[in-house]
Amino acid sequence: MRKVYLDHSATTPVRSEVAQVVTEYYTNIFGNPSSVHSFGREARKGIENAREQVANLINGKPEEIIFTSGGTEADNMAIIGSALANKNKGKHIITTAIEHHAVLDSCKYLEKEGFKVTYLPVDSEGMIDLETLKANITEETILITIMHVNNEVGTILPIKEVGAIAKERGILFHVDAVQSYGKLPIDVNEMNIDMLSASGHKIYGVKGVGCLYLRRGVKLHPIMFGGAQERKRRPGTENVPGIVGFGLASELAGQEMEMENQRLTVLRDKLITGILENIPCTQLNGHRTQRLPGNVNISFEFIEGESLLLMLDLKGIAASSGSACTSGSLDPSHVLMAMGLCHEIAHGSLRLTLGRDNTEEDIDYVLEVLPEIVERLRAMSPLYNNRDKHRNHREECSICTLRK
Amino acid sequence: MLYLDNSATTKTHPEVIKVMADVMENYFGNPSSLHQKGLEAEKLLSKSREVVARSLGVLPQEIIFTSGGTEGDNLALKGIALAYQNRGKHIITTKIEHPAIINSCAQLEELGFEVTYLDVDELGLVNPQDVEKNIKNETILISVMHVNNEVGSIQPLAQIGEIIKNYPKIFFHVDAVQGFGKAPLELKEWNIDLATISGHKIHGPKGIGALYVKKGLNLFPLFTGGGQENNVRSGTENLPAIVGFAKACQIAREIFVDDSKKMRLYKEKCLEILKKDFPQIIINGPKDEKSSPYILNISVPKLQGEILLHALEEEEVYVSTGSACSSKKDILSPVLSAMKIDKEIMQGSIRVSFSYGVTEKDIEEFLDALARALKRLGKRG
Secondary structure, eight states: OEEEEOOOOOOOOHHHHEEEEEHHHHHOOOOOOTTHHHHHHHHHHHHHHHHHHHHHHHTOOGEEEESSHHHHHHHHHHHHHHHHTTTOOEEEEETTTOOOOOHHHHHHHHHHHHHHEEEEEETSOOOOOHHHHHOOOOEEEEEEEESSSSSSOOOOOOOOHHHHHHHTTOEEEEEEETTTTSSSOTTTTTOSSSSEEEEETTTOOOOTTTEEEOOOOOOOOOOOOSSHHHHSOOOSSSOOOHHHHHHHHHHEEEHHHHHHHHHHHHHHHHHHHHHHHHHHSSSEOOOOSBOOEEEEEEEETTHHHHHHHHHHHHHEEEEEEOGGGGGTTSSHHHHHHTTTOOOOHHHHHEEEOTTTOOOOHHHHHHHHHHHHHHHHHHHHHHHHHHHHHHHHHTTTOOOTTTTT | EEEEETTTTTOOOHHHHHHHHHHHHHOSSSOOOOOOHHHHHHHHHHHHHHHHHHTTTSGGEEEEESSSSHHHHHHHHHHHHHHHHTTTOOEOOOOOOOOHHHHHHHHHHHHEEEEEEEEOOTTTTEEEEHHHHOTTEEEEEEEEEEOOTTTTTOOOOHHHHHTTTTTTTTTEEEOOOOTTSSSSOOOTTTTTEEEEEEEETSSSSOEEEEEEEEOOOOOOOOSSSOOTTTTTOOOOOOHHHHHHHHHHHHHHHHHHHHHHHHHHHHHHHHHHHHHHHHHTTTTSSSSSSBOOTTEEEEEOOOOOOOHHHHHHHTTEEEEEESSSGGGTOOOOOHHHTTTTOOOHHHHHEEEOOOOOOOOHHHHHHHHHHHHHHHHHTTTTO
């Protein structure tokens, strides 16, 4: 059976160049970078080279890169760390309603610590409004944290514009770039970003490694304590092979970004059009144009996303209904709800995220099997069979954006 | 070439590398995903958790995977302190703990906790009676390391656990990063509630470790987010490293008993030769079964440890001065200071750390290299 992996926003396979260098480091360059002997020095060289590779990709300086255990740690460090370090200046934070849980839960923690957090609403395409952002800034605002690309619907948020506003008002700006790093151009200077979180395993690097870009001069209250690694900002023996692999994955992603994005955009649009045109009662979630090249998110009316996933899985297609982290939960996606979808449409969403191993044949295969699966599932649904009656009922549902 | 800095980090075992390469290539799914790739990954994750649990003699649900020893220590201390602060705000630890413990305690002091740092004797051992003497009504946590990372002293955890047993409201945490797989560790028997272990100290991968947390305990998380690891440790699980770590635990479990017995004999022989042929050398830490057979800390008075380290490096023997985490700082070792060792001797200290597979011949080679290095430095006694 054909195997098609379409869950690249959850995680990506490790690319062979990365696997090779990681294995090489595990085998031969195993020293502790803090050791003063040659084993330590060699390992240190690998880390510093990776630091340059990462810095280059976002136009930062190598000394502004702190390696972490991944995106979650970087988000926690940036948000909790900068809020605690700046609480004497004010205790207000602005974020959006559609952030990853690593950001949302860090904000929730700060609320318990007496901070006030504004969760900016988004429109039906997952976009924030810059005027609303401006209107919510107060004298007390010390931090704006906004994701670059939404992990579920792929909407690209106006980071550069937010950065300009933050700079003008003298407010720290953190960007959760876990879904965009290595996939979209990022320039921390041009975009006025003070802190940025990135992860290795979303760009064909290894799991368990990521980084926080921390602009020189920005103070953080550390969340972990121990040795003096990473200029005393992140203790713990460095994950040398993981970091070296992350550096290489970053460099390669930068080299291939433009070509790969062109290719993925064509495949993505073919997939979106093919589904919307051939399967009735479907809608695209997220922005039409300001969208990550590899992201497709579609709601199928009268279908449970999870049963769709299982059927696709039986056909060798790996997909998701939203973010992987929340896949065990029965709650509807907070992102789709914030975009104004009603529960049942949100439950029928399917996320297909494309990557470098996908070909046009993969897309053709999905377009071949998906309509049959949807038809079969709908045939079992009493709601679908009474859909006209049901639809009438739903038009009264005031928050739902579907076909309005 | 002789790598004798295994307390800083160890060479990854070839079998560990093999399983990790396989996971990277074939099991790259996110364990939280519902599709086949995710389920395969989830299955491997649970299997690895079972293996790690078995190597510690605990239940799989009592294992939380972390990014390493530092995170494990931070999570244990702050996790317990913040979750149980309504019971009291007093913590007992020792003066010879790793910076991950000492600095986490310092942070807790800033948050209003009181921390007692216990003294050690001249061999680097904590006296269990001191633990009991310092217990108060407000004490919620006692954290004592298993094997000291600089001098190899094995702390009397069984006796301390016996004392803590009489105080059911006090939790007992053990930083077992240097001891796990290298010295006996009986978590259940010794009444230990939390224990930190690390992958790269036992020939597993870097960037991975685990925290044992006794069933029923609550921890306040260090990071929040996707809710992985039972909501205690968010972040996509580092599966290749977890599987590699499990492999390393399994290997350690198979060879530890025999290897440590063998190593004990080698170390005894080594100490004999040092005493006989190197009368100027001072041994720091216990010389008997109260020290790890894998760690040897020696001083040559009036000789800077770093100079000896580089002289040995010229002989292709790689050792360290104290712990790697503090090796670049000019400050004196807090561990040796706590042992009240003369400043002159302290500055001359080097740590030689062994691991599985070190042979008697390696020890001889080390002693030969040491003799040559000292001769060149004009310190041959």
